[in-house]
Amino acid sequence: MKWKQRWCRWAGAVVLPALVVAGCSGDGGKSSESSSSARSETSDDPSTCDGSVEAPDTRFVVDACGRVVFLRGVNVEGASKGETQADPHLPSSSIGGQAALGQWGWNVVRFLVFWGAIEPNDGTFDEKYLDGIEKWLDAYADSGVHVVLDMHQDLYAWKVNGNGAPDWAVETNGLEVKPIADGMPWYLQGADPAVQAAYQSFWNPPAGARDFKVDYLEALAHLAERFADHPAVIGYDVMNEPSFANGDLAATLAIQPHAAAGEFHNPNLTKFMQGGIDAVRTADQDAWVMVAPTALLNAFPYAGDLIGADLRDPRSGPPRIAYAGHLYQPSVHDGAGYPEGDPYLAKWEQMRTAEAAELKGSLWFGEWGGNPDQDGMERYVHEVLSMSDRTMSGWAWWSWDPGGWSPVEADGTTPSPNGRALMRVQPRAVAGTPSGFAWDPATKRFTMSWDERDDVEGPTELAVPVGLYPEGIEVVVDGKTVADPQWERDKGVVELDVDRSPGSHELCLAAAGSTACQT
Numbered sequence: 001m002k003w004k005q006r007w008c009r010w011a012g013a014v015v016l017p018a019l020v021v022a023g024c025s026g027d028g029g030k031s032s033e034s035s036s037s038a039r040s041e042t043s044d045d046p047s048t049c050d051g052s053v054e055a056p057d058t059r060f061v062v063d064a065c066g067r068v069v070f071l072r073g074v075n076v077e078g079a080s081k082g083e084t085q086a087d088p089h090l091p092s093s094s095i096g097g098q099a100a101l102g103q104w105g106w107n108v109v110r111f112l113v114f115w116g117a118i119e120p121n122d123g124t125f126d127e128k129y130l131d132g133i134e135k136w137l138d139a140y141a142d143s144g145v146h147v148v149l150d151m152h153q154d155l156y157a158w159k160v161n162g163n164g165a166p167d168w169a170v171e172t173n174g175l176e177v178k179p180i181a182d183g184m185p186w187y188l189q190g191a192d193p194a195v196q197a198a199y200q201s202f203w204n205p206p207a208g209a210r211d212f213k214v215d216y217l218e219a220l221a222h223l224a225e226r227f228a229d230h231p232a233v234i235g236y237d238v239m240n241e242p243s244f245a246n247g248d249l250a251a252t253l254a255i256q257p258h259a260a261a262g263e264f265h266n267p268n269l270t271k272f273m274q275g276g277i278d279a280v281r282t283a284d285q286d287a288w289v290m291v292a293p294t295a296l297l298n299a300f301p302y303a304g305d306l307i308g309a310d311l312r313d314p315r316s317g318p319p320r321i322a323y324a325g326h327l328y329q330p331s332v333h334d335g336a337g338y339p340e341g342d343p344y345l346a347k348w349e350q351m352r353t354a355e356a357a358e359l360k361g362s363l364w365f366g367e368w369g370g371n372p373d374q375d376g377m378e379r380y381v382h383e384v385l386s387m388s389d390r391t392m393s394g395w396a397w398w399s400w401d402p403g404g405w406s407p408v409e410a411d412g413t414t415p416s417p418n419g420r421a422l423m424r425v426q427p428r429a430v431a432g433t434p435s436g437f438a439w440d441p442a443t444k445r446f447t448m449s450w451d452e453r454d455d456v457e458g459p460t461e462l463a464v465p466v467g468l469y470p471e472g473i474e475v476v477v478d479g480k481t482v483a484d485p486q487w488e489r490d491k492g493v494v495e496l497d498v499d500r501s502p503g504s505h506e507l508c509l510a511a512a513g514s515t516a517c518q519t
Contacts (some may be wrong), residue, residue: 013097030371037424043503045091050395051286053455054318056433058360061234061288061322063146066417066456067429071146071234071364071394072463074101074407076136078399081163089117093400096137096467097412103419104407105463109145110237110366110396111136116166118219119474128405133476144233148290149227149398150237150366151220155187156202160195162316169212171201185334186281213272217279225283235288237366241295245269245412246305251413252296258514259302260460262394266305269294274311277321285315290324290366298325299333301348308358321361327368327384337378349387356393363393369405372417380392381421382441389426389438397422415467423468425509428461428493429433432505444468445516446509458496462509466492472512478505 053066060068065324079092089112117129133149140147153164160170160177175194177217189195202212220238225231244252245268258264272290280289291311304325313319330346331337355365364479368384370377378492388395403410407419415423424439425446438450446462464473466489475482487496498505508515 004366016058018384049103051458053453055320055456056453058318059356059362061320061362061364061394063234063429063458065431065458066428066453067233067431067458067460068434069107069121069146069429070392070427071108071148071396072388072426073106073145074128074397075110075112075150075367077112077403081152083158085116085120085158085167088132089129090113091136091400091443092363093402095136102144102467103415104515105425105426107146107426107463108148108234108394108396108501109140109400110148112149112150112165113223114152115169115219116158116164117217118223119215120166122166122168122215124338124419125219127226130223130226134227137227137230137232139229145232146165146234146358147232148235148237148288148292149223149233151216151223152240154241155190156198158307159497160198160402162195162519163188165212165216165271166224169202169215170198171209171212172197173201181200183398196244196248200248201328203245203272204247213275217275219496220276221279222281223359224280224287228284228287229309233284233287233296235290235322236284237275237290237292238273238280241297241326242269242272242292245272252294256302259297259305260300261462264302264305265307266294267307267310268305269305270310273306280294281314285318288320288322288324288362288408290364291361291507292324292326293355295326299328299330301344301351303351304355306353306355306359311359311457319360321359322394323352323361324357324364324366326384327365329370329380332370332374332377332380335371335374337374338380338489340376343364345387349391353393363391365393365395367398367400368396369418371405372421373467378417381418385422385424385439392434392437418469423465425465425468426463428463429458431456431458431460431498435504440516443514443516444511446507448507449504450507451504452498452500454500454502459497462494462496463492464494464509466490469511474510474512474514474517476508476517 051063051064053063061071063069075469077093078092080089082089096336113133119125119233136146155162156171157165172194175197177194180189201264205211224236246266255264277289293306297305314320327348343348352363396406402412407416407422409416427437427448430450432450432452434450441444443505464487473485473487508517
C-alpha cells in the first residue's frame with residue numbers, strides 16, 4: 001500500500017528534486033501506449049509510517065502517521081487546460097518554479113488532469129502523459145506536499161470550446177458550437193445547444209446509445225491504479241464542477257425553485273459519484289475520494305443535490321470521503337467586489353457543513369478565489385479563511401498560474417495582494433484530535449487546542465509563513481514557553497514535539513517579544 005512508502009515528517013517548500021519516472025502496471029481492460037518502472041520505495045527520511053492509524057473522526061483527513069492534516073494549498077494549474085485535446089495538459093510553470101509555496105507552508109496541491117489526455121484515443125491510455133504527471137508527483141512527494149488528482153472539465157470538452165472529455169466522446173447530434181461574444185463571461189458558453197447536447201449525451205444517453213460515463217470511470221480507475229502507490233497522492237476528485245446531470249439547461253432552470261427550497265435531489269449525479277468512489281477503490285484503498293454536488297446549485301448557494309444516504313465507501317475501515325463543492329461568491333467571482341453584509345458565506349457554511357456530516361465526510365472546497373483588485377477582496381479572503389478555521393475544513397486556492405488571481409505575481413515568486421492576504425498561521429498536521437483553532441490577523445496570534453492520541457507518530461506541525469514574523473516567534477504550549485521553537489523559515493513550518501501522554505493541549509503562537517500569548 002502507498003502508506004508504506006510515505007514518510008512521516010512532511011516538509012513545507014517545493015524544491016527542484018531529482019526526478020524519478022515511475023509507474024504501475026495494469027490496463028483495466030484497455031491497452032497502454034507505454035509503461036514505466038516502479039518508483040523506489042526508499043526515501044531520504046528513515047522515519048516511515050505504515051498508514052495503519054485511521055482518522056479519529058470521519059470529519060478529518062489523516063496522513064500515513066495518523067496525524068490530522070488540513071489540506072490547504074493551491075490548484076496547479078489553469079494553464080494546463082490548453083485549447084485543444086492535442087495540447088500537453090501539464091502545468092506551464094516549471095517544477096522548481098513553485099518554491100514559493102514554502103512562503104505559506106501550504107501542504108496540498110489540487111493537480112488538474114484530464115480524461116481526454118489520459119485516453120486521447122478510444123480504448124487506449126496514454127502512459128506518456130501519465131509519466132509527465134508522475135514527474136510532478138515525485139517533486140511534490142520529495143517536498144512533503146500532498147496531491148489531490150482532479151479529473152477536470154469545464155463545459156465538457158475542447159471540441160465544444162471547453163475542456164476535459166476526449167474528442168471521440170463528444171456527441172452533439174450534429175450541432176456546431178458557436179463562440180460567445182467578446183467580453184462575455186466564459187461560463188455563458190454552457191448555454192450553447194451543442195454544449196448542452198454534448199453534456200446530455202454523457203449524462204443521459206438515449207436508449208441504445210453508448211454510455212460515456214462508463215468510459216470516464218474506467219479512465220478514473222486507471223488513474224487510481226497507476227498512482228495508488230505514489231507517496232504524494234492523498235486523494236482523487238471525481239469530477240470538477242459537474243453540471244447538467246439532471247437534464248439540459250431548461251431542466252436545470254426549471255428545478256431552481258425546488259433547489260432554493262432544499263428539495264432537489266439528483267439520483268443521476270449521486271449514482272455517478274458512487275461510481276467514482278468505486279472506481280478509485282478498485283486500486284486504492286487509502287486515498288480520500290472527493291465528491292461534489294451540481295456546480296450551479298453550489299454557486300447560488302442552494303442546498304447540494306447529492307443524496308448522502310445513497311453514497312458509501314466500500315473500503316475496509318471508516319469511510320474516506322471528502323465533500324468538495326467549490327466556494328465562489330458570485331460577485332467576487334465576476335470581479336464586481338464583495339458587498340458588506342453579504343449572506344453568501346453564512347449560507348454556504350450552514351449548508352455544506354450539514355451535507356458533509358450527512359456524507360460522514362471531511363469538508364474540503366477544492367476551488368475559491370478572485371481578482372485581488374476588486375473592492376472588499378482582502379476582507380473576503382479573511383472571512384473565508386476564518387470560516388474554514390471555524391469549520392476545520394480544507395481548501396485549494398484557484399490557482400497557481402502567476403499573475404491575475406494567483407498568490408504570486410507574474411514573476412512567479414513575489415507574493416501578490418492575494419498571496420499576502422492568504423498568509424496566516426494554520427495547522428498542517430496535528431498529532432492528535434483537534435478541537436479548534438483560530439488566527440487573529442490584527443495581532444498575528446494563533447491559538448489551537450487538541451487531544452493527544454498515543455497511536456499517532458510524528459510531531460505536530462504548523463504552517464508559519466515566511467515574512468509574518470521578522471522578529472521571530474514565541475510559542476506557548478500548556479502555559480509554558482517553548483525554549484527553542486523549531487521553525488524552518490525557508491519552508492514555513494514549525495515542528496512541535498509535545499508530551500505524548502494522554503490529555504489535552506493548548507497552544508499559542510505570536511511574535512517574539514509581544515504580549516499576545518499572555519492575554
